[in-house]
Amino acid sequence: MPERALSNKLREYKNPLVVICSGILIGATFYFQNIKLIILISLCLISLILFLFFKSKKIILFVVTVILGYLYTVNYLQFAGPNIDQFLHGRYIYIGEIKSKANNNTFNKTYDFKLKTIQAQNSQKKWEINNCNIQVTGSKYEEYETGDIVQITGRLKKPKSAILPGLFDEKKYLLTKNIYYLLKADNGSLVFLDKAKSAGITQAINTLRDKLLSINKTYLNGEKLSLVNGVIFGSKASTLSSKLKEKIRNLGLSHITSASGFNVSILAFGVFALFGFFNYRKKIFPTIVCICAVLTYSAIADFSPSIIRATVFIILLLLGNLFDKKIKILPGISLIIIVFFLFNPANLLDIGLQLSVLGFLGLDLFASEAIGENKSWFLNIFYQSLFAQIMVTPLIVFYFHNIQLLGLISNLMAVPLASLILMTGLINIMFFGIPGINYVFQKILFYLSGSFIRWVNCLDKFEFKQMFLPSLNFYLLILIYAMVLFLLLAFFIRFSKIKFFISLFILILAFFTTYTMTDTGKYLKIFFLPVYNQDSVLIMPPKERPIYLSTRPQDFHHQHLKEFLVLSNCSFNTISYNLKNKTKVYFPSKYVTDEKNKIKIRYKNLSVDIVKNYIDRISSEAEYIKLPLLNKKDPSLSEIFNIFPKTIIINDVKKLSGKSKKDILWLKSQSLKSYLLSETGTITLISDGDKIDLTTSE
Template sequence: MLRQILNFTIQNKNFVMFITALIYILGVFAYFTNHAILLSVILSICAIIGILKNFISPKLVLFWIFIFYFAFFNCTFRIKNTDELVEIAPQKNIALSGQIVSIPNSNFSDKSKFFFQTDKGKTLVTVTSLDEDFSNLKIGNYYEIKGKLRTPFEAVNPSQFDYGKYLKNFGTFTVVYAEKSGITPINKPLSLKWKFLQCLNNTRIEILNTHKKYLKSPNLEILGGIVFGDDAVAPPDYIRTNFINSGLLHILAASGMNVAFIYGFWFFFLRKLFKVPYKITVLSGMFVIILYAMMTGLGASVIRATIMILFILAGKLINRDTHSIALLSLVAMLMLIYNPAYLNDVGFQLSFLVTFGLFVSASILTSKRDTLKDKLVAFVKDTALVPFIAQVWVAPLQMFYFNTFSLYSLFANISIVLFLPLISFGGFVSSIIAIIKPLSNISCMVFDFVLTPFLNLLVAISSYFATLPHSLIQTTHPSVYQVILYYIIVLLITLLFKVYSKKTLALTLSLVLILGLSTINIPNKNLEIITFSLQNADSFLIKTPQNKYFIIDTAKSGYHGGKSQAEIIILKYLKDNGIKNLEGMIITHFDNDHSGGAVDLYKNLKIKNTYINEFNNHSKTSKDIYNTIKPLTLAKNNSTIYTEPNFEIRTYHANIANNDNESSIITYVKYKDFSMLFMGDAGLISYNTLKNQLPKEVSILKLGHHGAKGTIDKKMLQELNPQYVLISNAHNDYKHPHVLTLNVLRKTKVLRTDINNSIKVSVGKKGYQIYYFDKEFKSYRKL
């Protein structure tokens, strides 16, 4: 029976196309994850079994083997791993001449980002300006840019976003930070390609400025996002938050759904209302969606939908039908052949998975539509089922990338399904008409007047669902295996709807049980201390034997109003591991590299106690902490703040006048025979003041002030006698750790975050073990 089913399936050309595309995707996946040998062995074993059992022919196996290796070597050929700019980075002051090759993105009022092509390679430039005017930066133009050249941050902590890996998808390996005053235009003629792209972007800006006359915020930003893509106009923060919490964020970016809406309306108006000949309607529709795709900036979702519709329409013109899943497979394969890095694009993954899910579930959506009653019932059924199926296929990726689940997303999307196509099509048509200068104002005025109530309704629906209790649920980070298992279960459930089988039901229930058991986290009873690698900044997460959590220091605030290290790195780790409560937060002192993320942690977590070293600091960071965090407790000297059996956390405070660093809270953590002393930024002055109260020996000493001069001497080292000394540091202008400090420690085992990355200490029944974070394998390994 199984052999008959497989033989029949293999003979199906559409299924063969699907498997071919899947194997090609596996080849690309193998390249990016360094799993080429593992996956090739698995596929080879499957192929051998298939041949021996006469399930598949040897010719087909050889073809699929070729496809797998072609995918791998195509990635090797197309994906760059370095360029000449990497070899000269970092540099404080550099002048680069080149061309802007992407639309400048100004999602922050005082910043603009764009890719910049030079003769040494492509880099990502971030320009800041107090006057918030970046209109002189245009795609295609040539400039000389003076600024700081850096390599992007690598993922040196668990759960950290790998910015370097992300930029590699764009063939970029460096970043440049510059002021607008450091940019000088270069008068150089543009090629026809860049003239066209600049003209298209200038037209888009002019159209948005015309809409701006008749639409107020946030309606302008919402319409701009739907029609022109998410890089058109940045929505206000509260709107973005509401759309995230309600599960409607996908609306703020041009997507494949918009392509379908626009062509559907175009066909309806020309064919049904104006009786335009079929071929003219189809050909003009093809031109319209190509124009729309180019105006949006060609995101992965838009490209997918555009290519698919073009194939379908081309088939209609020659009386050929297309198989939906086979076509989707072909488009995925073509896109990955052209640019393998699309596989790492979240938009690409979501677009193809949701579309695949809808195609697979088509039989559930299909129903009789003979009578008006049947059509009405089918419409109501599909209106509810399509968003539901989309949510089912989106949910695991949303958890995987964003640690969230929108509880009311299904209801919010059903609420807007009737009028969202009107906004999409109306915004597009008005913008197309607005290209004609004499009609620009009247077109935008009329269409904006009509669309305003619908945009207001969209905002109201988003706000309503976003403010409901538990609208956005924080989730842990599922593993890749859990995500794959989830999708297998979804496919089996879909199969059960089509063909009921007791064996399929039993298999489905078994996999559901396995998936459920895999989510159970059995906590260990070890003391665990994680040192986050945060450049020249401090933050340490302590898990007690009874699974309570403390954090010592919170790293830096964001650069020029950007996100703090706490939000980007520490909170991501806490969310991935389901940590929502802290028993205590210790802010050793108010230097920004120790306290800059405290407010972000407080806003996102439940923190029982926060300890500080003074109430009289006047820095901006301290004022934010004083005004936001409640309650605040002044740390006492030689005071136990928390205990468990065989476990203690104790604070010390020298309170040295006019010396913030030496007034840092010193924290002592002891569990059984293990102990660790955290010095904050305190050094010899504080130590000598307190040494009669401090412990005489420690297992690990976290050295103060990133190993600066005056943080340790031979006498202090002899008295504390640590087995390891830990220094949190990175490349910096202060020459930390200082050469004199390293000289004192030359015979001591030293742990450094610039060398070992994030460091984890686990203390159990057999003593303690130290781990370092392996950047390549994204996990902790024994030191």
């Protein structure tokens, strides 16, 4: 196999931009994955030792950027972000600008809101706020437009972290959108004040978008029109039914209805070729027109993150071409990642960014190498789909815990059809207003979109479209990618057999060693959940049925619990127990017992008591005590303890009475560790009976 092209591309890893990007990614990863600082220090020390042997300045650059990446992430997210915690849970008047179109739900609307001023309800006291974006949930009957300056009355709260490990994390998702708070608006409280200075531009973009989306309405309707608009302008422009969306997602075709780099590159190539034909001697005019077209398209696609990434890269390529400078792939991608990181380190959490970068690397490094001089259309599509799938599959398993088994087959037909739909749709827009030409192109779109939907419906009839897998921890994900890259490089670049098998053996040994060290199946795990106005505890004893304790077990979202147990590779049925139950229950567990007023959990040196109510005084020698919800009629906490424990956990996620607030203040004043679930989020206790690890989700 030829190796020159791939070898030359891989040498780009020595480029300073690639080194800086690698250091930043590693430093930020240590923060986001809560990896211990001692490991970060060890990594830097090992790198410095390597510097003593190899005397390479790039090693020093790498160490410095790892440390700076970590410090910048910590500083930005903990200190540089907005802090308006003083207004949490109180009712205030919020004044600012609506920054996005509303997402309609069954009972309300949600939209992004740039906060400028907070005003007290009963006085003229105001607080000016800078650089604070919040997400508002308001009445679905209120009408407003992007760019409106409005005032809203409501209560502010913080986004929630995942209630159980591996489930949807609202806090991290909103961080990627630079949103730090949520606002629940009172019904009918929205008052229009003014239009923002940029409202004219926003209105013009919205009007242009609406006109472009309606171009194909003459001859297309229903799912076909939604599909065409989705392929051309992305998922925000698509109104596909939930049933068809699910089919597309199960077949691994979601990327087709998401505006991405493919859309931008097709548009840029077409515009540049068209205007280059009329001005073939110079590159300046077609380059300027092409950049304007790409920026306009980005605005119409609502500046989605994937479009912004592609737009920046395409503009770099165009400027490089203008000055006869070839843009190298790895440094170019590294520069984009660095820019996104500097604007907001949380951008690195964007799953779309991670998938698009990995997919693009698979296409550029390996698919292009496999294709070589081959001009077969079928093989080109096959190799592109194959290597893109190989690169993104481990990450999909890490986040979504499933594999689309028909993903490779579905893309073989769907990608060419989507390409034709995109090119035909863009040409139809360019010749908009010429009835004869529009009729021809819309007829072509009619048949292409129909063929795409028939292909999806045909594959959807297969029973086994996807396979669900247990959750994959971060360390195993890194080792899987190391193994995938090693095998791909070994396929394209010649290794000696001895080096190949030794390297493969080391990777496999590292994988199984890491799996053994990080496998928590042999540990007892307890999750104290911050469910509103009810006590909720999930106990997962080793090799026994999970036990779910709650004051209202029937009200909890069992789908969340079921999904978590699947991700944890737990095949046992859950035992549900009502903490209000006064009769004694015998649990089929050697670690959990029911006593008069508490549930006792004992596992070697671990001792946890879950108190049911405040009827009796609390006499417990357990190291951890979970107290029930605080109620106004219960006795004061200062009166109920015969023995003070080392650690107290209490769920205060509810509307607290004045007495309950005094109890919490008293609890904080005592010389013991107290955890309030409203502050900590989900508390996880993991123990092998000797060592005890307590972590919080916030």
